Amino acid sequence: xxxxxxHVDMDAFYASVEIRDNPELRGRPLIIGSLPxxxxxxxxxxxxxxxxxxxxxMNIKEAYRLCPNGVYMHxxxxxxxxxxxxxxxxxxxxxxxSETIALDEAYLDVTQMAGSWERAQVFAREIKRRTLEELxxxxxxxxxxxxxxxxxxxxxxxxxxxxxxxxxxxxxxxILDRDVRVLLTVxxxxxxxxxxxxxxxxxxxxxxQQEVVRLLxxxxxxxxxxxxxxxxxxxxxxxxxxAKSIGREVTFQEDVSGRPFLKDVLFxxxxxxxxxAARVGLCGEGVTLKLTYADMKGIxxxxxxxxxxxxxxxxxxxxxxxxxxxxxxxxxxxxSLTHLSDQAYRQLRFEDILHDGxxxxxxxxxxxxxxxxxxxxxxxxGNLDKVFRSDTxxxxxxxxxxxxxx
Ligand code: TTP
Ligand code: MG
Numbered sequence: 219x220x221x222x223x224x225h226v227d228m229d230a231f232y233a234s235v236e237i238r239d240n241p242e243l244r245g246r247p248l249i250i251g252s253l254p255x256x257x258x259x260x261x262x263x264x265x266x267x268x269x270x271x272x273x274x275x276m277n278i279k280e281a282y283r284l285c286p287n288g289v290y291m292h293x294x295x296x297x298x299x300x301x302x303x304x305x306x307x308x309x310x311x312x313x314x315x316s317e318t319i320a321l322d323e324a325y326l327d328v329t330q331m332a333g334s335w336e337r338a339q340v341f342a343r344e345i346k347r348r349t350l351e352e353l354x355x356x357x358x359x360x361x362x363x364x365x366x367x368x369x370x371x372x373x374x375x376x377x378x379x380x381x382x383x384x385x386x387x388x389x390x391x392x393i394l395d396r397d398v399r400v401l402l403t404v405x406x407x408x409x410x411x412x413x414x415x416x417x418x419x420x421x422x423x424x425x426x427q428q429e430v431v432r433l434l435x436x437x438x439x440x441x442x443x444x445x446x447x448x449x450x451x452x453x454x455x456x457x458x459x460x461a462k463s464i465g466r467e468v469t470f471q472e473d474v475s476g477r478p479f480l481k482d483v484l485f486x487x488x489x490x491x492x493x494x495a496a497r498v499g500l501c502g503e504g505v506t507l508k509l510t511y512a513d514m515k516g517i518x519x520x521x522x523x524x525x526x527x528x529x530x531x532x533x534x535x536x537x538x539x540x541x542x543x544x545x546x547x548x549x550x551x552x553x554s555l556t557h558l559s560d561q562a563y564r565q566l567r568f569e570d571i572l573h574d575g576x577x578x579x580x581x582x583x584x585x586x587x588x589x590x591x592x593x594x595x596x597x598x599x600g601n602l603d604k605v606f607r608s609d610t611x612x613x614x615x616x617x618x619x620x621x622x623x624x
Contacts, residue, residue, distance in 0.1 A: 222329045222338045223453060225360040225368035226309055226345060228322035229377035232293050233264040235301055238354050247272070247288040254282035254290055261293050265377055298322075299499050301353065308348050312341045315453045320497050322357075325365055327453035335384060346380060362389070364449040366402045386447025393420045401444050403437060405604045420445050436609060464500065465508075466490045467552025468615050473512040475547045479622045480540060482590055483615055485533045487553045489583070490606045492529035495555055501527045504556035507539040512547040519543065520556065527555060530579045530586075594618045 228234065232250040237243045247267035252258025260281050263272040270285035281288070302321040310316045313326035326345075332338035342361045349357050358379035360371025367383040370393065374381040383389045393400045396419060399409045415433055417423060423430050423445040431438035443449070466487045474480060484507075495501065503525050510516040519539040523531065536553045591598040596614065604610050 219329075219335060219363060220450075221327065221363060221452070222332055222335060223362055223365055223368040224312070224326040224328055224338070224342055224345065225362070225365070225372040226324055226326065226349075226357050227372050227376075228305070228349075228355060228357045230262055230264050230268075231322035232262045232298055233267075234355050235298055236291060236294075237264065239297075243289060247285050249278075249281055249285065249288045249290050250293050251281075251290075252278040253292065254278055263288075295499060301355070302499070304353055305349065305355075305357075308352060309345055312345060313453070315455045317453045317455060318498065321499050325368065325453045339382070342380065342382075346378075364389070364447070365451050365453065366444060366449040367447070369402065370400065389447040390420070390445070394424075395419050395421055398423060398441075401441055403440065403607060407601050407604050408434065408437065435613075463504075463506065463554040463556040463558065464491055464495050464498075464502070465506070465552055465554025466494070466611075467508060467550055468612055469510075469550045470548070470619055471616055472619070473547040473549050474619060475545070476622075477540070477545065479619070480548060480551055481537055482593070482618065482622075483551055484536050484540065484553055485529075485586060485590060486605075486611065486615065487551070488532035488536060489529040489587070489602075490611060491532060491553060491555050492527050493606050495527035495558075500555075500558045501525045502555035502558045505532055505535040505539070506554045506556050507536045507543075508550070508552040508554070509540075509543060509548055510550035512549050514549070516550075517543065522557070528579050528583075530583045533586075593623075594621050 233248045236250065237248060245266065247270060248264040249260055249267050249272055250263070251261040256278065258278050260272060260274055260276045260278060262274050263281070267285055267288050270288070272281045272285050272288070298321055305322070306316070306318060306324060309324055309326055312331060313328050314330045315327040317325040319325065328338050328341050332341050338361055342359045346357060346359055349355060356378040358372045358376045360368040360374065360381055360383070362368035362371050362383040363385055367389040370389070371381040371383045372379065383392065397409070398404050398412050398417060398420060400420065411433060412418070412430070415429060417426055417430060423441055427442040430442055434441065468483060468487065504520055504522050506518055506520040508516065508518045519542070521535055521539060523535055526532070532553060532555060587598050594617070596617070598605060605614055
Protein backbone atom coordinates (compact mmCIF):
# COMPACT_ATOMS: atom_id res chain seq x y z
CA UNK A 219 0.00 0.00 0.00
CA UNK A 220 1.40 3.31 -1.16
CA UNK A 221 0.19 5.50 1.71
CA UNK A 222 -1.81 5.09 4.90
CA UNK A 223 -3.26 8.37 6.08
CA UNK A 224 -5.30 9.40 9.08
CA HIS A 225 -7.38 12.55 9.10
CA VAL A 226 -8.54 13.69 12.50
CA ASP A 227 -10.95 16.51 13.23
CA MET A 228 -12.42 17.53 16.58
CA ASP A 229 -16.20 17.64 16.99
CA ALA A 230 -17.67 21.13 17.45
CA PHE A 231 -14.25 22.12 18.70
CA TYR A 232 -14.66 25.47 20.50
CA ALA A 233 -18.05 24.45 21.85
CA SER A 234 -16.81 21.08 23.10
CA VAL A 235 -13.96 22.71 25.00
CA GLU A 236 -16.38 25.10 26.71
CA ILE A 237 -18.76 22.28 27.60
CA ARG A 238 -15.92 20.18 28.98
CA ASP A 239 -14.89 23.04 31.24
CA ASN A 240 -18.41 23.89 32.34
CA PRO A 241 -20.60 20.78 32.60
CA GLU A 242 -23.72 22.90 33.14
CA LEU A 243 -23.60 23.59 29.42
CA ARG A 244 -23.84 19.92 28.52
CA GLY A 245 -26.91 19.01 26.50
CA ARG A 246 -27.79 22.63 25.79
CA PRO A 247 -27.57 24.37 22.43
CA LEU A 248 -24.33 26.33 22.70
CA ILE A 249 -23.28 28.94 20.20
CA ILE A 250 -19.73 30.30 20.26
CA GLY A 251 -19.12 33.60 18.51
CA SER A 252 -20.67 37.02 18.85
CA LEU A 253 -23.45 37.64 21.32
CA PRO A 254 -26.91 38.17 19.80
CA UNK A 255 -26.87 41.94 20.38
CA UNK A 256 -23.46 42.35 18.72
CA UNK A 257 -22.49 42.42 15.10
CA UNK A 258 -20.74 39.30 13.93
CA UNK A 259 -21.02 35.64 13.17
CA UNK A 260 -21.14 32.14 14.64
CA UNK A 261 -17.72 30.52 15.03
CA UNK A 262 -19.21 27.15 15.86
CA UNK A 263 -22.23 25.58 17.49
CA UNK A 264 -22.68 22.48 19.59
CA UNK A 265 -24.47 19.58 17.90
CA UNK A 266 -27.59 20.42 19.95
CA UNK A 267 -27.59 23.90 18.43
CA UNK A 268 -27.02 22.51 14.94
CA UNK A 269 -30.40 20.78 15.19
CA UNK A 270 -31.92 24.28 14.96
CA UNK A 271 -29.99 24.95 11.79
CA UNK A 272 -27.26 27.04 13.40
CA UNK A 273 -23.83 26.65 11.79
CA UNK A 274 -20.38 28.23 11.46
CA UNK A 275 -20.15 31.59 9.68
CA MET A 276 -23.89 32.24 10.05
CA ASN A 277 -24.85 35.78 11.01
CA ILE A 278 -25.44 35.86 14.75
CA LYS A 279 -28.85 37.54 14.36
CA GLU A 280 -29.97 34.71 12.12
CA ALA A 281 -28.70 32.19 14.65
CA TYR A 282 -30.65 33.93 17.40
CA ARG A 283 -33.81 33.85 15.29
CA LEU A 284 -33.41 30.09 14.79
CA CYS A 285 -32.34 29.34 18.34
CA PRO A 286 -33.45 32.00 20.86
CA ASN A 287 -33.02 29.62 23.78
CA GLY A 288 -29.40 28.88 23.01
CA VAL A 289 -26.48 29.79 25.25
CA TYR A 290 -24.33 32.40 23.50
CA MET A 291 -20.70 32.83 24.41
CA HIS A 292 -17.59 34.63 23.21
CA UNK A 293 -14.68 32.43 22.15
CA UNK A 294 -11.59 31.96 24.33
CA UNK A 295 -8.89 31.59 21.73
CA UNK A 296 -6.01 31.19 24.14
CA UNK A 297 -7.66 28.21 25.69
CA UNK A 298 -8.38 26.58 22.32
CA UNK A 299 -4.84 27.12 21.22
CA UNK A 300 -3.48 25.52 24.36
CA UNK A 301 -5.81 22.55 23.88
CA UNK A 302 -4.80 22.40 20.24
CA UNK A 303 -1.16 22.02 21.21
CA UNK A 304 -2.03 19.15 23.52
CA UNK A 305 -4.07 17.50 20.79
CA UNK A 306 -1.40 17.74 18.16
CA UNK A 307 1.15 16.40 20.63
CA UNK A 308 -0.91 13.25 21.11
CA UNK A 309 -1.58 12.78 17.39
CA UNK A 310 1.95 13.49 16.20
CA UNK A 311 3.27 10.55 18.20
CA UNK A 312 1.68 8.19 15.65
CA UNK A 313 2.96 9.80 12.47
CA UNK A 314 6.21 10.25 10.59
CA UNK A 315 4.73 13.42 9.12
CA SER A 316 1.85 15.51 10.35
CA GLU A 317 0.20 18.42 8.63
CA THR A 318 -1.78 20.81 10.77
CA ILE A 319 -4.78 22.05 8.86
CA ALA A 320 -6.45 23.98 11.67
CA LEU A 321 -6.38 24.19 15.43
CA ASP A 322 -8.54 21.08 15.58
CA GLU A 323 -7.58 19.20 12.43
CA ALA A 324 -4.60 17.33 10.99
CA TYR A 325 -3.46 14.83 8.41
CA LEU A 326 -1.14 12.16 9.75
CA ASP A 327 1.05 9.99 7.54
CA VAL A 328 1.19 6.69 9.42
CA THR A 329 2.52 4.61 6.52
CA GLN A 330 5.92 3.86 8.01
CA MET A 331 5.10 3.96 11.71
CA ALA A 332 2.19 1.57 11.34
CA GLY A 333 3.67 -0.56 8.60
CA SER A 334 0.38 -2.32 7.91
CA TRP A 335 -3.29 -1.49 7.56
CA GLU A 336 -4.15 -3.52 10.67
CA ARG A 337 -1.73 -1.58 12.80
CA ALA A 338 -2.94 1.70 11.34
CA GLN A 339 -6.41 0.68 12.54
CA VAL A 340 -4.96 0.31 16.02
CA PHE A 341 -3.37 3.76 15.72
CA ALA A 342 -6.67 5.31 14.72
CA ARG A 343 -8.48 3.76 17.67
CA GLU A 344 -5.66 4.81 19.99
CA ILE A 345 -5.88 8.38 18.77
CA LYS A 346 -9.58 8.48 19.55
CA ARG A 347 -9.14 6.81 22.92
CA ARG A 348 -6.27 8.99 24.08
CA THR A 349 -7.90 12.20 22.89
CA LEU A 350 -10.93 11.29 24.97
CA GLU A 351 -9.12 9.98 28.05
CA GLU A 352 -6.44 12.62 28.26
CA LEU A 353 -8.29 15.69 27.04
CA UNK A 354 -11.92 14.66 27.59
CA UNK A 355 -12.89 15.61 24.06
CA UNK A 356 -14.25 13.60 21.15
CA UNK A 357 -12.87 13.63 17.65
CA UNK A 358 -13.73 12.01 14.37
CA UNK A 359 -11.11 9.96 12.62
CA UNK A 360 -10.81 8.78 9.03
CA UNK A 361 -8.35 6.13 7.94
CA UNK A 362 -7.66 5.86 4.23
CA UNK A 363 -5.27 5.34 1.35
CA UNK A 364 -5.23 9.05 0.42
CA UNK A 365 -5.71 12.50 1.89
CA UNK A 366 -9.05 13.16 0.19
CA UNK A 367 -10.42 9.80 1.23
CA UNK A 368 -9.19 10.25 4.80
CA UNK A 369 -10.94 13.60 5.03
CA UNK A 370 -14.16 12.20 3.62
CA UNK A 371 -13.88 9.28 6.04
CA UNK A 372 -13.51 11.49 9.09
CA UNK A 373 -16.67 13.39 8.11
CA UNK A 374 -18.59 10.22 7.40
CA UNK A 375 -19.66 9.36 10.97
CA UNK A 376 -19.29 12.69 12.76
CA UNK A 377 -19.49 13.31 15.71
CA UNK A 378 -17.28 10.82 17.59
CA UNK A 379 -16.93 9.00 14.31
CA UNK A 380 -14.59 6.43 12.87
CA UNK A 381 -14.59 5.27 9.28
CA UNK A 382 -12.20 3.51 6.94
CA UNK A 383 -11.65 3.76 3.21
CA UNK A 384 -8.92 1.24 2.40
CA UNK A 385 -8.77 1.55 -1.38
CA UNK A 386 -9.64 3.81 -4.28
CA UNK A 387 -12.37 1.34 -5.25
CA UNK A 388 -13.96 1.68 -1.81
CA UNK A 389 -13.78 5.45 -2.06
CA UNK A 390 -15.39 5.50 -5.50
CA UNK A 391 -18.13 3.10 -4.40
CA UNK A 392 -18.91 5.38 -1.44
CA ILE A 393 -19.12 8.64 -3.35
CA LEU A 394 -20.21 7.53 -6.82
CA ASP A 395 -23.82 8.68 -6.53
CA ARG A 396 -23.21 11.60 -4.22
CA ASP A 397 -23.34 15.21 -5.23
CA VAL A 398 -20.15 16.58 -6.80
CA ARG A 399 -19.78 18.74 -3.68
CA VAL A 400 -18.43 15.66 -1.89
CA LEU A 401 -15.15 16.14 -3.77
CA LEU A 402 -12.48 18.29 -2.20
CA THR A 403 -12.21 21.75 -3.80
CA VAL A 404 -15.78 21.73 -5.11
CA UNK A 405 -17.39 24.70 -3.42
CA UNK A 406 -20.71 26.36 -4.04
CA UNK A 407 -19.75 28.11 -7.29
CA UNK A 408 -18.04 25.13 -8.91
CA UNK A 409 -20.90 22.94 -7.77
CA UNK A 410 -23.41 25.23 -9.48
CA UNK A 411 -21.35 25.38 -12.63
CA UNK A 412 -21.29 21.59 -12.86
CA UNK A 413 -24.97 21.30 -11.98
CA UNK A 414 -25.88 23.73 -14.74
CA UNK A 415 -24.03 21.50 -17.17
CA UNK A 416 -26.07 18.54 -15.94
CA UNK A 417 -23.17 17.12 -13.97
CA UNK A 418 -24.64 16.37 -10.58
CA UNK A 419 -22.87 13.35 -9.18
CA UNK A 420 -19.40 11.88 -9.11
CA UNK A 421 -20.67 9.32 -11.61
CA UNK A 422 -21.52 12.17 -13.98
CA UNK A 423 -17.98 13.50 -13.67
CA UNK A 424 -16.60 10.11 -14.63
CA UNK A 425 -18.90 9.90 -17.63
CA UNK A 426 -18.33 13.46 -18.82
CA GLN A 427 -14.65 13.97 -18.18
CA GLN A 428 -13.97 16.06 -21.23
CA GLU A 429 -16.78 18.43 -20.42
CA VAL A 430 -15.59 18.78 -16.83
CA VAL A 431 -12.10 19.67 -18.03
CA ARG A 432 -13.50 22.10 -20.58
CA LEU A 433 -15.61 23.79 -17.88
CA LEU A 434 -13.04 23.91 -15.11
CA UNK A 435 -9.59 23.63 -16.67
CA UNK A 436 -6.91 22.45 -14.27
CA UNK A 437 -9.38 21.96 -11.45
CA UNK A 438 -11.42 19.81 -13.82
CA UNK A 439 -8.44 17.56 -14.46
CA UNK A 440 -7.97 17.17 -10.71
CA UNK A 441 -11.67 16.38 -10.22
CA UNK A 442 -11.81 13.75 -12.94
CA UNK A 443 -8.85 12.01 -11.29
CA UNK A 444 -10.44 12.30 -7.87
CA UNK A 445 -13.65 10.82 -9.26
CA UNK A 446 -11.61 7.68 -9.89
CA UNK A 447 -10.14 7.85 -6.38
CA UNK A 448 -6.79 9.12 -7.57
CA UNK A 449 -5.02 11.44 -5.14
CA UNK A 450 -1.27 11.07 -4.61
CA UNK A 451 -0.74 14.19 -2.53
CA UNK A 452 1.65 13.63 0.36
CA UNK A 453 1.22 14.74 3.92
CA UNK A 454 3.40 17.85 4.01
CA UNK A 455 4.85 18.40 7.46
CA UNK A 456 3.51 21.68 8.70
CA UNK A 457 3.24 23.02 12.18
CA UNK A 458 2.13 26.63 12.45
CA UNK A 459 3.97 27.05 15.73
CA UNK A 460 7.24 26.35 13.96
CA ALA A 461 6.37 28.60 11.09
CA LYS A 462 8.32 31.81 11.06
CA SER A 463 6.02 33.43 8.59
CA ILE A 464 2.80 33.00 6.66
CA GLY A 465 3.11 34.29 3.13
CA ARG A 466 1.64 34.17 -0.29
CA GLU A 467 3.26 35.05 -3.61
CA VAL A 468 2.50 34.88 -7.28
CA THR A 469 4.67 34.58 -10.39
CA PHE A 470 3.10 36.23 -13.41
CA GLN A 471 2.93 34.55 -16.80
CA GLU A 472 4.34 37.75 -18.23
CA ASP A 473 6.31 40.48 -16.48
CA VAL A 474 4.18 43.27 -15.12
CA SER A 475 4.75 47.00 -14.99
CA GLY A 476 2.37 49.43 -13.36
CA ARG A 477 1.84 50.14 -9.71
CA PRO A 478 -1.95 50.16 -9.58
CA PHE A 479 -2.17 46.59 -10.79
CA LEU A 480 0.59 45.38 -8.48
CA LYS A 481 -1.23 46.97 -5.56
CA ASP A 482 -4.43 45.18 -6.49
CA VAL A 483 -2.53 41.91 -6.49
CA LEU A 484 -0.96 42.76 -3.13
CA PHE A 485 -4.39 43.31 -1.71
CA UNK A 486 -5.61 39.87 -2.76
CA UNK A 487 -2.44 38.26 -1.45
CA UNK A 488 -2.88 40.08 1.87
CA UNK A 489 -6.43 38.80 2.16
CA UNK A 490 -5.23 35.31 1.52
CA UNK A 491 -2.53 35.62 4.18
CA UNK A 492 -5.08 36.89 6.66
CA UNK A 493 -7.29 33.89 6.06
CA UNK A 494 -4.46 31.46 6.46
CA ALA A 495 -3.29 33.14 9.67
CA ALA A 496 -6.83 33.13 11.02
CA ARG A 497 -7.20 29.43 10.34
CA VAL A 498 -4.22 28.59 12.51
CA GLY A 499 -4.99 31.28 15.08
CA LEU A 500 -1.84 33.33 14.67
CA CYS A 501 -0.90 36.98 14.46
CA GLY A 502 2.41 38.53 13.46
CA GLU A 503 4.49 41.57 14.21
CA GLY A 504 6.20 42.02 10.86
CA VAL A 505 5.30 42.50 7.22
CA THR A 506 7.59 41.56 4.36
CA LEU A 507 7.22 42.48 0.72
CA LYS A 508 9.05 40.34 -1.82
CA LEU A 509 9.70 41.29 -5.43
CA THR A 510 11.53 39.54 -8.22
CA TYR A 511 12.21 41.75 -11.21
CA ALA A 512 12.16 40.75 -14.86
CA ASP A 513 15.94 40.26 -14.77
CA MET A 514 15.49 37.73 -11.91
CA LYS A 515 17.02 40.03 -9.29
CA GLY A 516 15.01 39.85 -6.11
CA ILE A 517 14.52 42.16 -3.17
CA UNK A 518 12.67 41.96 0.11
CA UNK A 519 11.55 44.89 2.24
CA UNK A 520 10.33 44.43 5.79
CA UNK A 521 8.71 46.42 8.52
CA UNK A 522 7.72 45.76 12.12
CA UNK A 523 4.11 46.40 13.03
CA UNK A 524 1.87 46.07 16.06
CA UNK A 525 0.58 42.52 16.40
CA UNK A 526 -1.93 41.92 13.64
CA UNK A 527 -3.17 39.66 10.91
CA UNK A 528 -5.60 42.11 9.39
CA UNK A 529 -5.50 42.06 5.58
CA UNK A 530 -6.05 45.78 5.48
CA UNK A 531 -3.03 46.49 7.71
CA UNK A 532 -0.91 43.98 5.80
CA UNK A 533 -1.91 45.57 2.54
CA UNK A 534 -1.30 49.15 3.65
CA UNK A 535 2.13 48.30 5.03
CA UNK A 536 3.13 46.31 1.95
CA UNK A 537 1.87 49.09 -0.27
CA UNK A 538 4.05 51.56 1.63
CA UNK A 539 7.03 49.28 1.13
CA UNK A 540 6.27 48.91 -2.58
CA UNK A 541 6.08 52.69 -3.04
CA UNK A 542 9.65 52.96 -1.87
CA UNK A 543 11.04 50.51 -4.44
CA UNK A 544 12.16 51.21 -8.01
CA UNK A 545 9.37 51.07 -10.58
CA UNK A 546 10.62 48.21 -12.78
CA UNK A 547 8.89 45.29 -14.51
CA UNK A 548 8.03 42.62 -11.96
CA UNK A 549 7.99 38.87 -12.38
CA UNK A 550 6.98 37.82 -8.87
CA UNK A 551 5.32 39.63 -5.98
CA UNK A 552 4.64 38.33 -2.49
CA UNK A 553 3.64 39.46 0.94
CA SER A 554 4.12 37.70 4.25
CA LEU A 555 3.25 38.13 7.86
CA THR A 556 6.38 37.52 9.94
CA HIS A 557 7.47 37.36 13.58
CA LEU A 558 4.63 35.06 14.48
CA SER A 559 4.68 34.35 18.15
CA ASP A 560 2.74 33.31 21.19
CA GLN A 561 3.21 36.83 22.39
CA ALA A 562 1.51 38.03 19.27
CA TYR A 563 -1.20 35.49 19.79
CA ARG A 564 -1.96 36.65 23.30
CA GLN A 565 -2.66 40.10 21.98
CA LEU A 566 -5.05 38.67 19.46
CA ARG A 567 -8.23 40.60 19.15
CA PHE A 568 -11.37 38.68 18.38
CA GLU A 569 -11.34 40.28 14.99
CA ASP A 570 -12.63 37.41 12.93
CA ILE A 571 -15.63 36.78 15.00
CA LEU A 572 -16.34 39.95 16.89
CA HIS A 573 -16.33 42.69 14.38
CA ASP A 574 -16.83 45.41 16.96
CA GLY A 575 -13.18 46.38 17.35
CA UNK A 576 -12.23 45.68 13.79
CA UNK A 577 -15.45 46.83 12.17
CA UNK A 578 -13.90 49.79 10.39
CA UNK A 579 -11.06 47.76 8.93
CA UNK A 580 -13.45 45.05 7.91
CA UNK A 581 -15.60 47.63 6.14
CA UNK A 582 -12.57 49.07 4.34
CA UNK A 583 -11.60 45.60 3.23
CA UNK A 584 -15.05 44.73 1.94
CA UNK A 585 -15.37 48.03 0.10
CA UNK A 586 -11.92 47.64 -1.44
CA UNK A 587 -12.75 44.12 -2.56
CA UNK A 588 -15.94 45.35 -4.19
CA UNK A 589 -14.06 48.09 -6.04
CA UNK A 590 -11.43 45.60 -7.11
CA UNK A 591 -14.06 43.25 -8.47
CA UNK A 592 -15.70 46.06 -10.44
CA UNK A 593 -12.39 47.12 -11.96
CA UNK A 594 -11.80 43.69 -13.47
CA UNK A 595 -15.37 42.60 -13.98
CA UNK A 596 -15.13 39.92 -11.29
CA UNK A 597 -17.78 38.97 -8.79
CA UNK A 598 -16.10 38.27 -5.49
CA UNK A 599 -19.24 38.38 -3.38
CA GLY A 600 -20.03 35.07 -1.78
CA ASN A 601 -17.24 33.48 -3.77
CA LEU A 602 -14.27 34.21 -1.54
CA ASP A 603 -13.59 30.76 -0.14
CA LYS A 604 -12.97 29.56 -3.61
CA VAL A 605 -11.00 32.59 -4.72
CA PHE A 606 -8.42 32.04 -2.01
CA ARG A 607 -7.69 28.44 -2.84
CA SER A 608 -4.17 28.43 -4.31
CA ASP A 609 -4.92 27.41 -7.85
CA THR A 610 -7.94 29.68 -8.13
CA UNK A 611 -6.08 32.66 -6.72
CA UNK A 612 -3.38 32.31 -9.36
CA UNK A 613 -5.96 32.01 -12.06
CA UNK A 614 -7.87 35.03 -10.75
CA UNK A 615 -4.71 37.11 -10.70
CA UNK A 616 -3.77 35.99 -14.21
CA UNK A 617 -7.25 36.89 -15.36
CA UNK A 618 -6.84 40.31 -13.78
CA UNK A 619 -3.47 40.76 -15.46
CA UNK A 620 -4.93 40.06 -18.88
CA UNK A 621 -8.00 42.20 -18.37
CA UNK A 622 -6.47 45.20 -16.65
CA UNK A 623 -6.83 48.61 -18.13
CA UNK A 624 -3.61 50.60 -18.25
P1 TTP B 1 -14.51 22.91 12.18
O1 TTP B 1 -13.69 21.66 12.38
O2 TTP B 1 -14.89 23.28 10.78
O3 TTP B 1 -15.88 22.80 12.99
P2 TTP B 1 -16.13 22.20 14.43
O4 TTP B 1 -14.96 21.49 14.97
O5 TTP B 1 -16.69 23.28 15.30
O6 TTP B 1 -17.32 21.19 14.15
P3 TTP B 1 -17.27 19.76 13.39
O7 TTP B 1 -17.70 18.77 14.40
O8 TTP B 1 -18.22 19.90 12.26
O9 TTP B 1 -15.85 19.56 12.95
O10 TTP B 1 -13.75 24.15 12.79
C1 TTP B 1 -12.98 24.07 13.98
C2 TTP B 1 -13.14 25.35 14.78
O11 TTP B 1 -12.75 26.48 13.99
C3 TTP B 1 -14.55 25.61 15.24
O12 TTP B 1 -14.84 24.97 16.49
C4 TTP B 1 -14.60 27.11 15.32
C5 TTP B 1 -13.60 27.58 14.30
N1 TTP B 1 -14.29 28.08 13.10
C6 TTP B 1 -14.56 29.45 12.97
O13 TTP B 1 -14.21 30.24 13.84
N2 TTP B 1 -15.23 29.89 11.87
C7 TTP B 1 -15.65 29.05 10.87
O14 TTP B 1 -16.26 29.49 9.88
C8 TTP B 1 -15.36 27.65 11.00
C9 TTP B 1 -15.81 26.66 9.94
C10 TTP B 1 -14.70 27.21 12.12
MG1 MG C 1 -13.88 20.14 13.77
